[in-house]
Amino acid sequence: MFIVLKIILIxxxxxxxxxxxxxxxxKKYNLINGFKEDYKxxxxxxxxxxxxxxxELIIGIILILFGVCVIIIK
Known part of the structure; x- marks a missing residue:
């Protein structure tokens, strides 16, 4: 059960x-929903x-670090 949670975090x-x-x-701003229209x-x-x-980059780094720490610490 916890293995699934760790994999999902990573x-x-x-x-x-x-x-x-x-x-x-x-600079692929089109990945943000509705950005092009709002920008115009x-x-x-x-x-x-x-x-x-x-x-998003910072949240991703935090999630991966947390997932790896949970795997290491158990």
């Missing part, structure tokens, strides 16, 4: 890191998109 972390990397470094309308900026990407 997979979620990897997913968040991937999306965060794509948004923050590769002036409701959101590229700074907002970079913050979202950085937040």
């Amino acid at each position: 997979i979620l972390g990897a997913t968040f890191i991937t999306f965060g990397y794509e948004i923050y470094f590769k 309308a002036g409701r959101k900026t590229k700074l907002y998109a970079k913050r979202v990407g950085l937040l």
Whole structure:
């Protein structure tokens, strides 16, 4: 049962890191729902998109570290 939770933590972390990397470094802002329309309308900026990407990257790193720590500590 706990093995499934550990695997889910690591997979979620990897997913968040991937999306965060794509948004923050590769500038694929289209991964954010409705960003293109909101950007054209002036409701959101590229700074907002970079913050979202950085937040996802940090959350992914935390989830992976937590998953690995749980595996190591048992």
